[in-house]
Amino acid sequence: MKKPAALLVNLGTPDSPQPRDVRRYLREFLMDRRVLDSFYPIRLAIVHCRILPFQMRPATEACHKIWQAEGSPLAVISKRVAAQLQQRVPFPVELAMRYQNPSIESAIQNLIRQNVDELLLVPMFPHYAMSSYETAVERVRHLLKRMAPRISLSVVPPYYEEPEYVQALVASAAPYLEQNRGHLLFSFQGVPERHLRKTDPTRLHCLQVKNCCEKPGAARATCYRAQCLRTVEAFRETAGIPVRETSFAFQPGLGRGPWLQPAADLEIARLARGGVGKLTVICPSFVTDGQETLEEIGMRGREIFLAAGGREFQLIPCLNEQALWLSFLERLVREFASEKADAVFSDRTTSTS
Numbered sequence: 402m403k404k405p406a407a408l409l410v411n412l413g414t415p416d417s418p419q420p421r422d423v424r425r426y427l428r429e430f431l432m433d434r435r436v437l438d439s440f441y442p443i444r445l446a447i448v449h450c451r452i453l454p455f456q457m458r459p460a461t462e463a464c465h466k467i468w469q470a471e472g473s474p475l476a477v478i479s480k481r482v483a484a485q486l487q488q489r490v491p492f493p494v495e496l497a498m499r500y501q502n503p504s505i506e507s508a509i510q511n512l513i514r515q516n517v518d519e520l521l522l523v524p525m526f527p528h529y530a531m532s533s534y535e536t537a538v539e540r541v542r543h544l545l546k547r548m549a550p551r552i553s554l555s556v557v558p559p560y561y562e563e564p565e566y567v568q569a570l571v572a573s574a575a576p577y578l579e580q581n582r583g584h585l586l587f588s589f590q591g592v593p594e595r596h597l598r599k600t601d602p603t604r605l606h607c608l609q610v611k612n613c614c615e616k617p618g619a620a621r622a623t624c625y626r627a628q629c630l631r632t633v634e635a636f637r638e639t640a641g642i643p644v645r646e647t648s649f650a651f652q653p654g655l656g657r658g659p660w661l662q663p664a665a666d667l668e669i670a671r672l673a674r675g676g677v678g679k680l681t682v683i684c685p686s687f688v689t690d691g692q693e694t695l696e697e698i699g700m701r702g703r704e705i706f707l708a709a710g711g712r713e714f715q716l717i718p719c720l721n722e723q724a725l726w727l728s729f730l731e732r733l734v735r736e737f738a739s740e741k742a743d744a745v746f747s748d749r750t751t752s753t754s
Contacts, residue, residue, distance in 0.1 A: 405738040406493040406517040408508055409483055409730075410537045411525040411689060413500030414473035418464035424457060431501045435536040436600065437656065452655055475691035476502075478721050479525070482689070482730070489731045492738055493517060499537045507682065509541075509548050520545070521737040522556045523730065525688050526630040527566060528589075529559045531596045533686075557733055561628040561685075565732065567635045569725035574717045577639065580682055583679025583713065584672055585642060587649040588665045588698055589629045590686040593658050597626060609690050622677045626661055632685050648672070652697060673709035680706055683717040688726065690719045 415426040431437050431448045439447065464473075471477045476498075483496035493515050497508035504544060512520065517608035522541050526534040536606040538556055545554055560566045578585070594608055601607040609626075613620070614627035621627050633649050636642075650668035651661040663671075672680055684694045706714045720726040 403514055403518040404492065405519045405521065406495065406512055406515065407486070407490070407521045407523060407737070408495045408497060408512070408541065409479070409486070409523050409525055410491065410497050410499060410541060411475065411479050412533060412537075412691075413498035413502075414475045414691060415464060416502055417472075418461060418468045423461045423464055424453065426501050427453060427456065427460060431621065431655075433532075433536055435539070436532045438593075438596070440613055440654055447656070454594070456573060456655065463692050466489060466508050466567055466700060467692060467695045473691070474695060475689050478689050482727065485727055486730050486734065489727070490734050490738070492734075493591045494734070497541075499540060505540055505544055506548070509544055512552065513549050517552055519553050519737075520555070521553060521734060523733060524559075524575050526565075526686070527559060527561045527632065527688065528625050529600070529623045530590065530592050530625040530708050531600055533590065534559060535600070535746065555737060559628060560634050560729075561632045563616060563729070564593060565725065565729040567632070569720055569723055569729060570683070570685055571640045572631075572725050573720055573723045574640070575683075577681055577715055577717045578642070581644075581679060582681045584677045584681070585647045586665075586668065586672065586680060586682045587629075587633045587636070587647065588682050588684050588702075589651050589652040589661075590684075590693065591651040591660050591664070593654065593656070593660050597624060597661075600624070636683075636685070642727065652693060665698065665702065666705055669705045670709040673706050673711035678711060679713040679715075680711055681715050681717060684719060688720045694719055 405411065413426065415422040428448060431452060432444060433600050434444065437444050437447060467474055469477060479496055483494055487494040493509055493512065494506040497503055497505040522538065524534050526537065529535065539652045542554065545552055597607040600623040601620045602623065603620055606613055606618055607624050610616060614624065614630050637644060637647060648668065650663045650665040653666060654665045682698055684698060687694050694716065703714040
């Protein structure tokens with residue numbers, strides 16, 4: 402009989418908040434051609450001459466602000482999720498980070514030692530983006546082909562509108578929405594506009610057609626913005642929240658060139674200046690709390706809102722160890738390992754080659 406296993410892959414975090422480890426993480430992250438998509442010599446110059454000299458100090462300070470006694474929140478929570486999933490299923494569950502530790506290489510070595518034959522990759526990214534979902538999937542494909550070609554690989558496609566994912570989001574947000582929630586802002590990971598054009602298989606749709614995200618077509622399968630907006634729509638429908646009481650934004654990024662708009666920091670300030678007294682923020686593109694949610698939104702976003710005239714700000718935690726989220730992960734893994742696995746995943750497996 403074939404022996405199945407599951408591999409959860411999140412983005413990653415420095416090993417410590419010390420400058421040496423923060424620099425190592427940032428360099429690995431930024432030198433990824435799916436993150437900073439320039440030719441290698443240009444990417445090398447940008448990272449070492451333009452970004453690291455100016456971003457090391459704020460990045461290190463941000464890490465110190467959120468660091469826990471056990472380590473990085475993203476690493477600590479991710480390990481707990483993997484451990485709880487392992488308790489629910491009778492076959493191996495491994496956790497890896499796209500950057501730094503625990504590494505994908507170490508996870509594959511563990512799978513090899515356990516004589517695994519079939520692997521389900523669960524990217525911890527609900528939406529398709531070059532700099533998160535795609536880079537994680539392609540890194541696993543590359544390393545698995547090199548280290549263990551006999552292990553067959555199936556990949557969970559983006560689940561941005563899967564009912565169980567949306568229901569988990571709504572359930573996680575419920576305690577923050579039951580009373581006077583004020584205005585609800587959906588804040589998503591930011592990506593450059595050029596990434597959408599590069600992942601558009603038609604090269605003629607994303608950001609080139611009016612209201613492109615509202616139109617069906619082949620581009621939607623890899624269009625980050627369209628998938629984010631669909632999550633917003635599905636959340637509102639499930640939670641029964643009027644459109645007028647919500648808005649969305651994308652967190653700003655590094656480098657030149659336009660990024661998806663509106664920018665979260667500017668939107669937070671605009672809402673406060675426009676008379677929103679209470680702001681609730683949810684970050685659906687992150688399933689695990691880390692620097693991008695806890696510090697960038699939870700701390701800096703709060704400061705921006707209050708400075709612009711807002712009175713009350715609350716951040717809804719990510720799914721983390723939420724019960725429905727864990728049940729969704731369990732269902733994915735059990736389906737894969739069942740006798741119907743081939744039929745279930747044959748038309749759902751995503752190839753990003």
